[in-house]
Amino acid sequence: MSVQSEAGRQATAAPTASSAPIDAPAIELRGISKAFGPVQANKDISITVKKGTVHGIIGENGAGKSTLMSILYGFYKADAGTIHIKGQEVQIADSQAAISAGIGMVFQHFKLVENFTVLENVILGAEDGGLLKPSLAKARTLLKQLSDEYQLSVDPDALIEDLSVGHQQRVEILKALYRQADILILDEPTGVLTPAEADHLFRILEGLKEQGKTIILITHKLREIMEITDTVSVMRRGEMTATVQTADTTPEDLAELMVGRKVLLHVEKKPATPGAQILEIENLRVVDEQGVERVKGIDLHVRAGEILGICGVAGNGQTELLEVLGGYQTGTGTIRLNGQEIDLTGKNSDGQSRRARGISHVPEDRHDEGLILNFQAWENMVFGYHHAPEYQKNRFLMDNAAIKAMTQESMTKFDVRPPNPKLEAKSFSGGNQQKIVLAREIERNPDLLLIGQPTRGVDIGAIEFIHQQIVHLRDAGKAILLVSVELDEILSLSDRIAVMFDGKIMGERLPSETNEGELGLMMAGIAEEKSREAGQ
């Protein structure tokens, strides 16, 4: 396969490649700049990536990583600068040009047609002729070879929607290889994977590297950079602040380069002093709209002054658990708050009633559930609490001035930047949006805080702040139920950890007595006893 692809490449993309030096870098960017209006997304960026290496690009959200990759993949045209592939300058005007230059991209959000088969997705856009049959047959044989060569096994006739996220990602990689890509760019590839799946991905990448493929890995996870890359470039505010050999650096140094100041990578917290039982859940079951049982009889409890972390691969019932507790999903079973039962169905089971009982909720998806993006910050800051008497001017009108004053105060306290209550929610960065939601829910002084994916899509600097706020709330004697797919976050924040798999609790662990390996096995549904042995 690799021999064949080399030949094809030289015949199509680089007819003059013979004149290029043999050891020319696989890809070289020289002085790339790109501005969107007044915003300079990329400033004079230069990178050289050697053939057969893994190069990491790390940076906060908005640092310009995605813009740079979009330029490489032909979505944008750079204002200045040149791109060289194997020593030859190339013009990448569209995705087609990027593909024929040998660049393959695995996007963070997969570009797959969900109700097509794996084969159909692989050939889409790279068919051999007007009729599908010969293309499909050819792809089938080639896919078989590729799967054997790179541990990329996947059923060619399966529909994408029936595949796990890890397998969908393999299809994306196969798509790139089918197009004879020599340079593979992966954008935040592990965000949606279990630790085991991520390990498998890294093994695949190692295999590709051995075959001489060049890999560019974009991520915000320092651990991955340290684990798999050969060299790493750090981006901050559109500029390339450093390019170093991974072996010569440390996570702390990289974090500092990314943020521009020293960052605490570990959450500073005192041991918990759990008090009274705040939340008790007994035999909770949730059946969704499609009639599928999502939560299959779980028992949990959270005490005052304690953070219970629930980890698991997305889609194993955590979302539904939060929804029931938050009051926008019905369920059966018993839930008690401060010893008193709360309604799971009927008119007293809505979000309003939950908030009245002292449950605050930072939903997993702040764009869909936490905020109305087209509304201004002060309007968002009062949602869910807009019935509170302090915000009513009289029977018909709300006291907007009071709401704005409250917003201003919260924004300052939670370090929301810019602290402007009249800005629309969508114009804040992810971290600042999350701070708005967090401020709204925490400032209400709840007994129980439900918090889902508190730092998804949030910068390192803001993560530090958000984690501190959660710990402060705990120290103030509140109960916190934390749901996150980030194992690091669960391990560093929680006082107790429960693992969810397939709607059930696989077991509880103390952070001091477990590790990622054990939790990863439990998240994958491997029986508790077994994982215990494996973890030790």
Add this chain to the structure above:
Amino acid sequence: MDYLTIIQILDSTVRLATPLLLTCLAGLFSERAGVVDIGLEGKLLAAAFLAGAAASVTGSIWIGLLAGVAGSLAFSMIHGLASITFKGDQLISGVALNFLAAGLTVVVGQSWFKLGGRTPSLPTEARFGEWNLPFSDALADVPFIGPLYHELISGHTALTYMALLAVPLSWWVLYRTRFGLRLRAVGENPSAVDTAGVSVVRLRFAALVIAGVLCGMAGTYLASLAAGFVKDMSAGRGYIALAALIFAKWRPWYALSATMLFGLLEAIGNRYQSITMGDFTIPVQFMQALPYILTVIILAGFVGKAIPPRAGGTPYVKER
């Protein structure tokens, strides 16, 4: 109800289903590519008017067909320009085209022919003739098979046979060709098509061209059947075709059955205009409304889960 009556009702079903089938397939191509096409009704009307006008002026329904297809195509391209190129709202663009067609056909028709918005009646030679298949007269008197062949299978217009052929052809194009794969993909996830290096805009326009041609044929068929254009003669068939499309779950063979069902309902409504049950006579209006009432009932209760193409209705904007 005797055998001959059944054959006659079925024959009339095929006649009435033909424009629905063509329109439904037009909608199928458009919506499978992710462009919601509520403007089918307007295209139908515009095509019927231009076909009627051109056929009455030139005396040839085939020139009428060309004019009808051209008119429908023009409307289709306006829809494309508004909703694909300029990323406007597909529903609004479609509804606007429906209004435009409803008004424009009457205004232009009145100033052109001075017949109150009609076009002059088409003489028989300026309408589609019935095609008699081989041996249809010879077999006409054979019991059972005779009426079936002579009445039901033979004796339709060229467009009916083309519509029926369009069903397997559409299926083949959609599921067996590269174009079909890309077309279906662009209706499901245009960014997958875009990142694969294929133009979303071109694919969607290609789908609208096909939709325009099919709608043009359907409109011409209407004008030929009614021997000329009459104000609002499409009578909601564009919407019924859309309903049939949902009923058919956006699949060609299902579209055939769905439109035949709607055709049958209309045929029954036409044939049994007044039914007396004891002292009570069911009003004509009720029988005429029956197909529409049943449309609502079928759509509300019997469709099951119809999953439309996932990218339908949203203009494709490249993400960063």
